[in-house]
Amino acid sequence: MRTTTKRMLPLLAATAMLGTFGMSGAAMAEGPDSTSLEANLTQLNDSGASGTAWVTVEGNEVTVKLDSTGMLAEAPHAQHIHIGGKNQCPDPNMEGTGADGAIRTTDAAGDYGGVKVSLTKDGDTSPDSALAVERFPTGDATYERSFEVSDEIAENLRNGDGSVVLHGVDHNGNGTYDGEQMSDLDESLPSEATDPAACGELEMSQMDAMPEGGAETGDGTTAGIENSGAMLAGGGLLTAAAAGAFALRRRQTQK
Numbered sequence: 019m020r021t022t023t024k025r026m027l028p029l030l031a032a033t034a035m036l037g038t039f040g041m042s043g044a045a046m047a048e049g050p051d052s053t054s055l056e057a058n059l060t061q062l063n064d065s066g067a068s069g070t071a072w073v074t075v076e077g078n079e080v081t082v083k084l085d086s087t088g089m090l091a092e093a094p095h096a097q098h099i100h101i102g103g104k105n106q107c108p109d110p111n112m113e114g115t116g117a118d119g120a121i122r123t124t125d126a127a128g129d130y131g132g133v134k135v136s137l138t139k140d141g142d143t144s145p146d147s148a149l150a151v152e153r154f155p156t157g158d159a160t161y162e163r164s165f166e167v168s169d170e171i172a173e174n175l176r177n178g179d180g181s182v183v184l185h186g187v188d189h190n191g192n193g194t195y196d197g198e199q200m201s202d203l204d205e206s207l208p209s210e211a212t213d214p215a216a217c218g219e220l221e222m223s224q225m226d227a228m229p230e231g232g233a234e235t236g237d238g239t240t241a242g243i244e245n246s247g248a249m250l251a252g253g254g255l256l257t258a259a260a261a262g263a264f265a266l267r268r269r270q271t272q273k
């Protein structure tokens with residue numbers, strides 16, 4: 019048993035080093051290597067809401083700008099980056115579990131996944147703040163904020179995975195969140211407060227790559243080279259690890 023553990027160690031070390039490699043690759047990626055994404059938000063639940071979100075990712079720093087119109091005035095609107103599922107917005111005509119077939123947030127989880135970033139105005143941006151009502155914009159959003167995300171989320175975004183979702187729909191048009199149907203996210207809230215109002219899939223923005231040198235394909239090419247470099251380095255490390263394990267085994271055999 020102890021021998022097995024020892025033999026595993028070099029491999030684990032190599033894996034850890036690979037992780038470091040990946041990170042330093044991203045950390046070096048300043049300026050020219052930032053990824054720009056854009057989402058065109060369109061209505062769900064016949065909310066009449068729409069908007070645009072611009073997202074840039076540089077290392078672990080994410081900057082989000084968001085404009086929306088048609089949102090219920092003077093009411094808070096939770097807004098998130100969802101990642102997972104098919105990383106797409108649901109068909110606006112999908113039949114949901116809400117009143118009169120309204121799409122509730124979890125109905126479309128298979129499309130846009132779960133909340134990964136809460137686009138709050140201040141404080142925490144994790145899924146813990148998904149319903150931090152007092153820290154979201156009220157009415158139409160003019161939102162801008164930079165914050166840090168995990169390696170995993172940064173990677174997802176760099177791959178163009180994610181959707182921006184705005185919540186809060188006044189289904190009955192009486193100017194406030196109410197109704198007997200309660201939220202699928204928090205049963206103390208009316209479903210109107212959390213139902214998705216608009217959704218947009220993040221797509222790589224073509225506009226942003228242009229200003230610096232006009233190399234539209236520059237980002238993709240560089241990323242490709244970096245990846246293969248990391249893979250080569252990884253291969254070398256793994257080989258070294260295998261050699262280490264072999265040496266260790268030999269030493270033990272010789273004793």
Ligand SMILES: [Cu+2]
Nearest residue numbers: 097098133183
């Ligand atoms: Cu959401």
